[in-house]
Structure formats: C-alpha cells, structure tokens
Amino acid sequence: MKLGTLALLLLVALVQPSWSPAAQQTGASAESPALTTRLALRDLWVEHIFWVRNYAVANQTGQRQQAEVAATQVVDNAKAIAGSIAPLYGQPAADQLLKLLAGHWGAIKGYSDATLAKNDAGKKAAVAELTSNAKAIAKFLSDANPNLPEDALVSMLGAHGGHHVAQIDQLAKGGFAGEAMTWQAMRKHMLVLADTLGAALVKQFPDKF
Template identity: 55%
Template sequence: MLGKIFQNIFKTMIAVSAMVALTGSPSYAHCNSTDMKETAKAVELRQAQRDLWIGHVFWVRNVALATKAGDVKAAQVAEQNVVKNARAIADSVAPVYGKPAADKLFGLLAGHYGAVKEYMTAAYAGNEVAKDAAVAKMTGNANEIATFLSSANPNWPKETLMRLLSAHAGHHIAQIEAFAKNDYATEAEIWDAMKDHMYMIADALAAGIVKQFPKKF
C-alpha cells in the first residue's frame, strides 16, 4: 500500500514540476523569455540563487541519509549546514528587501526544514499519524512563504509560488520515503528531479527580482 502511495506522490510531483515549467504565470514566463537579454549582473544573481537552493536540498538530503544510517555526527554536521544555507538564502534578499525581510524569510525557511525533519522522523519510525501532521505543517509553511514573497514582489504570484513550493515539499517526502524503504535507485531519480526543480525555483526568484529592480541589474 505504502509503495503505491509513494509512487503516486512521486509521479504527481514530477507532473506538477513539468506543468509549472511549461505554463507558469504570465509574469514568470515573461521574465524567463529567451527574447530578453540578461545582463552580467542578472546572470550572476540567477547563478547565485541556483547555488544557494541546490545547497538546501543537498544538505537536507545529507541529514536524511545520515539519520537513516544512524550516523549521528554526520547528521549533526549536515543539519548545521542546513541552517547555514538557510541564513545565506535569506541574506541574499537583504540588499533589495532589507534585513527585517531577510530575518522573516530565515524564520520561514527554518519552519520548512523543521516540518521536513518531522516527516523524516515519523517516516523512519513508521508513524503515519505524525507523517500526516508533518505534511500539514509543510503545507501551511509553504502558504506562509508564498504569501510573504508574493507580497514583496508582484512578479511572484502566490499561486505560482504555491505550485512550486508544493512540488518541492513533495520531492522531500518522496525522497524520505525512498530512504525509509532502502530504495536508492528510486531516490536517485527523485534527486535528479529535485535538482531540476530547485533550478526552476531559483530562476523564478532571480527573474522576479531583476524585473522589479531593473536599474540594479
């Protein structure tokens, strides 16, 4: 039963990722139009966001993998880097939105990781009730992040952000379920999809900033 549920989650997340990539919102599509030439500063911003968001999934994956292996030290180091990366992601928006906004984003990212970690703990313990509670937290947190970001930048529509963030949460869930089952072949597929999706999120965020502050980029 769990195997079928897991497979459906994975397939749904891939479909959602593809849908966002193809249809997106008008503003997101415009920002990423191939007709628009990127300046050197815009390219630098996009690449920096990609590096930061890939760092997020890399270190969270390390926490999940080390925890499954029972390597407490490795898990602790990975978690320290999850926090460090979240701070870096938040601080990356400070130059345009200010430190209070960066601090708010850091708190929201901490909430995201906390919910993912709760799901991991529940999945490894086989606690279905706790898993459901963690999913509810992830969903609520995604809504908070989408609301916060869309209020800061009109080029980040809340609906688009919710689709992106929901797919991202689904990747975390599918990855943890694969680790719980020792299904590393499937996890490898999820990891590839997760990385591609992180680039999608990073590109959307960078494009929105460039469009909102064209004189800076």
Template identity: 50%
Template structure:
C-alpha cells in the same frame, strides 16, 4: 556567500519554490501532487518562464547565485535523510546544521536588500520549512504515522505562508502560483525521504536527478522575474 550577491537575496529566497517532479506516493497524498514539470519550465509563471527559456540569460549572476544556494538547501536536506537512515547521529547533526546555515545565508541576503525585518521573516519561514522536513524524516524513520501526518500538515501551512511573503515581495509572481510550487517542493522532499528510507536506490537517484534539474528551471524562471522587477540591480 559573496557580498556581491546580497542584493539578489529575494531571488535566492524565491528559488525555494523550486521542486522536482515525480508522482507522490501514498505517504504524500495530503500534499498537492506536483504537475508534470520535470522536463518543462513552470509555464504558470507567465512573465518569468519565457525569459527563463530564452537563449540569453537576463541576469546570469543572479541566476548563478540562486542555483548555488538552493542546490545547497536540497543537498543538505538529502544528507540529513541519508544520515538518519544510516543511524549516524553525528552526520545527521552536521547536515541539519548545514541546512540551518544555508537558511541564514539566504535570510542574510534578503536582509541586505529588504532590511533586517525582511531577513528575519525569511529566516522564520525557512525555519518552518526545514522543521517540517526534518520532522517528517524523523517520523518516517521511526514509523510514526501520526508524526508524519503532522509534519505534512506543517509543510502545507508553511507553503502558504512562504507563498504569501514571496508574492508580496515580487508582483511578477502570483501567490497561487508560488503556493503550488511550494506544495510540490514539499511533496518532493517527502517522496525522496520515502525512497531513501525504503533503500530504493534507483528510484531515489531518478528523483534526485529530477529534483536538481527542476530546481534549476525554477531558479532560472525566478531570476528572470526578479530581473524584471529590479532591472537596475539584477545582473
């Protein structure tokens, strides 16, 4: 990651709240169902959404950095599910390592702006998010319902923890809003896992397209919120 993006670390971290849109299956019933946001911006982020929808992007470099790193998160997580389903241990390990490396980049960026303690906290939270997604993938692949239920519970708990951290760092993003976005993000990971393991290629392709598009929407809205919080640093 370019050092020029390090002061934008919080914005990158906030994009974790991004989620795609599709109705969760019965397997994700314990996660809060995402709102119908696949084709519209998250209007609950009152200060961020109008700026994100504006023709002029207030902080284009920030926006680009957020999109790039958070696309990495969902790409590598998806690669892990595909490899597990194929029974390819080497590819699964490589994908898992890539998710962790991506989390370290994000956390390093946060540390460059908020200090090492902030970076360490972000890494711990991202580790909890990925640990739950990985556990859910493994449990579903093994048809372990109890393991899957625990993983979903862990995703929910982690969503609350991330929301508290991010809302505390950015006053323009209410904790309840970020919490809802994180729950939806987890639900979409779960939905994608189910579709891949079910060999539903068409369904997963639709989910994947929505996931990427909505990740951009959330990243753009959050970039606007960070630009408002740090107008002298976001560019």
C-alpha cells in the same frame, strides 16, 4: 551582485514552470549582473537540497554525528538565503524569511524523524506543517514581489515539499533507484527556480542590473 541579494529570487522561481521565456526577457549576457545572479541562485538552492538529503540519509542509517553536521549546514544555508534579501527588502524581511525557512526545515526534519520512528501520525503532522508553511512562504513572496501570483507559488512550493517527502520515503524503503530519479527531479526543479527567480528579480529591480 552579491550572493546575499539572491535568496528571495530562488524561492520566487517556483512561480514559473520553465526558465527559458523569462530568461530571454532579461537580455542577460555573459558576465552580466543578471547572469551572475542566476548562477549564484543555482548554487544556493542546490546546496539546500544537497544538505537536506545528507541529513535524511544519515538519519535513516543512524549516523548521528553526520546527521548533526548536515542539519547545521541546512540551517547555515537558510541563514544565507534569508540574509540575501536584506539589501533589496530590508533586514526585517530577511528575519521573516528566515523564520519561514526554519519552518520549512523543521517540517522536513520532523517527517524524516517520524519516518525513522515509524510514526504515521507524526508523518501526517509534518506534512500538514510543510503544506501550511508553503502557503505562508507563498504569501510572503507574493507580497514582496507584485509579479508573483500567490496561488502559483503555493503550487510550486508544494511540489518542492513533495520532492522532499518522496525522497525520505524512498530512502526509508531502500528504493534507491527511485530516489535517484527523485534527486534528479529535485535538482532540475531547483535550477528552474534559480533561473526563473533571477529573471523575476531583474524585472522587479531593473535599475539594479
């Protein structure tokens, strides 16, 4: 299974609070396509939060060149995620997902920039955009996979966005111990997303695995 086929799944993983039950349903074994998919999804989404954090840190400390590189990597990662669904859902769906992921990143970047500028109105607007985007992504994923309840996706995507906001606030205030805890929560959340998403993909496309 190519890494490209994994993107939608990772976002879809937001639906389920834990991976273990779903994973057991896949019957994944060592070196199976299902396991390969799960591991690739983990890499893809941990990379997302890794580069977003790098941008937030660089932006907060005025490291413009570092921030630009991190932003480029965030965009490249979003393209990889969007492109990954094309083999299963088609290029139009991949293009739509990329637009939605661009909105997600735009809201996070906007919040970081507004935080740096001490612009409370800008922060509020960014959070509203992040919330609206989460609902749009949830609808997209739910429409793509009938096994994914839209309301559950909205809740899980909202939690993901909340991690980004909390992390940026903590970095801005120098709350590094708290930010370390937030990072651990974000990473755990991404692993749950990847694992659950892999199980959801196997369920929707059993003939592919």
